[in-house]
Every structure is written in C-alpha cells, then in structure tokens.
Amino acid sequence: MSENPFKIIRPTDQPPENLRKEVMGSVKFVLLLMRFLQLFMADYANVLFENVRVIGEDGERKDGQELR
Amino acid sequence: MKPSSSINDEELVAELQRHMDADRFGILYDRYSAKVFQKCLGMTRDRDLAKDLTHDIFLKTFVNLTKFDHRSRFGTWLYSITYNYCLDSLRKSQRQRSQDLDERAEEGLTDDDAYEAELLALKAERIDEVLARIDPPDRALLLMKYQDDLSVKEIMEVLSLGESAVKMRIMRARERAMQAYYALYPEER
Numbered sequence: 001m002s003e004n005p006f007k008i009i010r011p012t013d014q015p016p017e018n019l020r021k022e023v024m025g026s027v028k029f030v031l032l033l034m035r036f037l038q039l040f041m042a043d044y045a046n047v048l049f050e051n052v053r054v055i056g057e058d059g060e061r062k063d064g065q066e067l068r
Numbered sequence: 069m070k071p072s073s074s075i076n077d078e079e080l081v082a083e084l085q086r087h088m089d090a091d092r093f094g095i096l097y098d099r100y101s102a103k104v105f106q107k108c109l110g111m112t113r114d115r116d117l118a119k120d121l122t123h124d125i126f127l128k129t130f131v132n133l134t135k136f137d138h139r140s141r142f143g144t145w146l147y148s149i150t151y152n153y154c155l156d157s158l159r160k161s162q163r164q165r166s167q168d169l170d171e172r173a174e175e176g177l178t179d180d181d182a183y184e185a186e187l188l189a190l191k192a193e194r195i196d197e198v199l200a201r202i203d204p205p206d207r208a209l210l211l212m213k214y215q216d217d218l219s220v221k222e223i224m225e226v227l228s229l230g231e232s233a234v235k236m237r238i239m240r241a242r243e244r245a246m247q248a249y250y251a252l253y254p255e256e257r
Binding site: 004005006007008009010011015019020022023024026027030034 | 088090093094097098101102104105106109110115119122123126127130131188190191192193194195196199210211215
C-alpha cells in the first residue's frame with residue numbers, strides 16, 4: 001500500500017532563528033503594558049480625582065472657584 | 069531562580085496563570101514553535117507569512133493564557149488557535165467566495181467516502197499542487213484529517229462546529245480537491 005501523500009508533503013522547516021527574539025520582545029512589551037495598566041487600575045480613583053475637574057458652562061468650578 | 073523546563077505543559081501554564089513571566093513562556097515557545105510554524109507553513113505555503121502568523125499566534129496565546137481552562141491539553145488548545153488564526157488571516161486576504169451550502173445539506177447526511185480513496189492514492193507532488201489551488205478552509209480541513217490524523221470529534225473542538233457540519237465540510241473539501249485535481253490533470257479523469 002502506498003504511503004499517505006499528505007504525510008509526505010508535511011513541512012519540516014524550522015522557524016527562523018530571529019523569530020524567538022521577536023516573539024519574546026513582544027511578550028515582554030505586552031507584560032510591561034499589563035503591569036502599567038494594573039498599576040493605573042489599582043490607583044484608578046486617585047488618578048481620576050487628581051486630574052479631572054468638573055466645571056460648569058460658565059467656566060466656573062462646581063466647587064465655586066473661578067477658572068483663570 | 070530559573071524556571072525548570074522539565075515540568076509538563078499544563079503545570080507550566082498553571083504557573084503562568086498565577087504569575088505571567090516571559091522566561092516561562094519562552095519554554096512553551098521552545099516546545100511548540102516548530103509545530104506552529106510548520107502548521108502555518110502548510111496552511112499558507114508562504115514562509116514570510118508563516119513567520120508573521122507564528123509570531124501573532126504566540127502573542128495571542130500569551131495574552132489569552134488566563135482563559136485556558138485546562139479541560140483540554142495545552143497542545144490541543146494551541147492547535148485550535150493556530151488553525152483558526154491562519155484561517156481568519158487567509159480569509160481576510162482573499163475575496164470571500166460564495167459560502168458553504170453545508171447547513172442546507174446537513175439533513176440526510178451520509179458518510180460519503182467516495183473521494184477518499186482517490187485522494188489518498190494521488191502522488192505527493194500532485195496533492196501539493198491541488199492543496200495550493202483549493203480554498204484555505206478546505207485545505208485546513210484536509211490537512212487536519214489526513215496529515216494530522218485528527219478525529220471528527222477533535223475537528224469539532226478546533227472549529228467549534230457540530231458533527232454533521234464537520235462531516236459535510238470534509239466531504240465537500242474532498243470533492244473540491246478532486247475537482248481541482250481533474251482540472252489540473254484532465255487526462256486522469
């Protein structure tokens with residue numbers, strides 16, 4: 001019986017040498033991004049209230065202080 | 069401490085799920101990169117594209133590692149990501165052909181192996197030419213079934229399809245492969 005032709009044409013090539021470096025570089029970048037997000041989310045409320053001010057249509061702060 | 073490369077895939081993934089770490093993921097890369105690259109190459113028949121897809125598949129795997137639920141083997145899960153990612157990329161790069169008649173034909177399905185013996189009797193270089201000519205989804209199915217020896221049940225898992233849909237798609241893929249063969253070699257008809 002002849003061999004299954006699909007098995008004969010199975011690729012045996014190895015991945016390019018530099019691919020590992022590229023994949024690990026991307027993985028490390030994603031990891032960094034995840035850690036940064038984690039840090040931001042952990043202190044989310046603080047970051048939000050430090051940087052956001054609610055102002056009215058007349059440009060006045062809701063707490064009564066006028067904006068310059 | 070350097071991670072040990074002797075622990076099995078599932079233990080390694082469990083550790084990664086507790087603490088994401090590039091070195092540990094590197095072990096998984098070393099274990100599976102050749103397999104994933106060869107699958108991508110078989111599907112795309114383009115070395116550069118296979119390299120890009122392998123990169124993206126490993127990145128996708130890393131990002132989704134927490135979703136792995138340990139119900140199947142890690143290799144099967146990665147296999148499923150590989151096939152589906154390659155198929156999606158090939159579909160995007162190709163104009164969508166009029167799609168399957170599968171659902172319509174599902175009822176009264178029989179396990180029609182009419183073309184199987186013919187297909188497996190072809191010469192390897194001719195199979196290679198035929199695979200280059202058929203649509204990526206058909207190519208993927210035939211590779212899963214005849215190159216990787218996946219059972220219908222395993223293909224169902226990989227493609228998230230029902231049994232009759234898988235059987236119908238395999239049958240259609242065989243049919244279309246033989247049509248492509250006869251178009252290439254009309255004297256063989």
